[in-house]
Amino acid sequence: xxxxxxxxxxxxxxxxxxxxxxxxxxxxxxxxxxxxxxxxxxxxxxxxxxxxxxxxxxxxxxxxxxxxxxxxxxxxxxxx
Amino acid sequence: xxxxxxxxxxxxxxxxxxxxxxxxxxxxxxxxxxxxxxxxxxxxxxxxxxxxxxxxxxxxxxxxxxxxxxxxxxxxxxxxxxxxxxxxxxxxxxxxxxxxxxxxxxxxxxxxxxxxxxxxxxxxxxxxxxxxxxxxxxxxxxxxxxxxxxxxxxxxxxxxxxxxxxxxxxxxxxxxxxxxxxxxxxxxxxxxxxxxxxxxxxxxxxxxxxxxxxxxxxxx
Numbered sequence: 001x002x003x004x005x006x007x008x009x010x011x012x013x014x015x016x017x018x019x020x021x022x023x024x025x026x027x028x029x030x031x032x033x034x035x036x037x038x039x040x041x042x043x044x045x046x047x048x049x050x051x052x053x054x055x056x057x058x059x060x061x062x063x064x065x066x067x068x069x070x071x072x073x074x075x076x077x078x079x080x
Numbered sequence: 081x082x083x084x085x086x087x088x089x090x091x092x093x094x095x096x097x098x099x100x101x102x103x104x105x106x107x108x109x110x111x112x113x114x115x116x117x118x119x120x121x122x123x124x125x126x127x128x129x130x131x132x133x134x135x136x137x138x139x140x141x142x143x144x145x146x147x148x149x150x151x152x153x154x155x156x157x158x159x160x161x162x163x164x165x166x167x168x169x170x171x172x173x174x175x176x177x178x179x180x181x182x183x184x185x186x187x188x189x190x191x192x193x194x195x196x197x198x199x200x201x202x203x204x205x206x207x208x209x210x211x212x213x214x215x216x217x218x219x220x221x222x223x224x225x226x227x228x229x230x231x232x233x234x235x236x237x238x239x240x241x242x243x244x245x246x247x248x249x250x251x252x253x254x255x256x257x258x259x260x261x262x263x264x265x266x267x268x269x270x271x272x273x274x275x276x277x278x279x280x281x282x283x284x285x286x287x288x289x290x291x292x293x294x295x296x297x298x299x300x
Contacts, residue, residue: 013228014253016188065145068138068174070181071228 001046002079003058007067008039042066051078081296082122083109086152088143093129093165093276100276101126104292114146119155123299127152129166129221129274139182139224140170149175161205161295162268166222169260169270178263178270179237180229185222186253192221194284195273196248197259201241204262206269209294216287218273220251225272227254227261237261245271 009015015037022036044061048054058076067074083101087094094111101109101124110120119125132143143149149171156162156177164172172178185191194217199207202214210216229237234255237243245260252272260271275288 013183014186016184016186016253020188065137065141068141068181070173070179070230071183 001048001051001054003044003046003054004077004079005042005044005058005062005066006039006075006077007042007062007072008037008074009071010073013071039072051080054078081105081124081299082107082120083124083126084112084120084122085109085126085128086112086114086148087128088114088130088132088146088171090132090134091128091130091167093167093274096274096276097126097128097165100279100288100292103279104289104296112148114143114148116151117147118151119148119160123161124295125152125155125160125162126276127162127164127168127171128276129168132167132171135224138170138174140167140172140174143167143171144174144176153177156263156268159265159267161299163206163291163295164268164270165274165276166220166225166272169272170224172268172270177268178261179233180227180261182222182224182272183226183228183253184224185226185251190221190223191225191251193219193251195220195251195259197245197273198248199244200246201244201262203241204244204266204269204294205298206262206291206294207244209297210290213287213290215248216290217278217285218275218288219277219283220273222252222272225252225254227252227258227272229255240264242266244269245273 246257278288
């Protein structure tokens, strides 16, 4: 089973990298870009067999290590 | 005063910290590898600067979850004085020992320069020895020094006098120009600037000596 964890800065936390990316895209003529937020993706290969239990464990991983919840939020996708 | 310096893979100011502590205390500190599970019996611990674990995941994130940090946390709760400089500050916030987080500098650039600071609380165990000196210059050298915490936390830090150092000329975007804070109990200091790199005239300044002497004085 695979889990994909998306970690990004919380809304309201200034993301200078995202802002720079948006500025660069606008310079390239992508005028429709209003803003950009940069985050990271962590792919986990799990021994788990139950998706629900796996998600609970991955949530615990996010809280304990993968995200710094002072500044970051996360989203989990479980792939069978 | 017996002291210790924690060493992680890719710490690089551990020897600066050792030299500063040896100079002020007259005794070589004990260098403690991160795999140790228990701190030696010491009076003061420094978590040094550097790029522990190559800044993988987030600066300080992996080091904060190392074996030795569990014991640091336990002893901090019992009142052990601890200071983290630069990466050490990042490790302390990641470990939840100090509030907030250190984000990428606003400029997105690594900044390395002498930085003027104001001591905004001279009554802590880390600043009591500055004898009225309010402005100091310590080197800074970081990419992730932009201090962030939610408004409630910032208000609490300000109200309690936990903001100990502020930048004169904010280099990195830190909220309220915060360069260094203590925990609520006052036994833990975290700061991005490097007092341990300002203890010898050859460093370009000796303002850092008073910080280590303050800790020594507070313990005597």
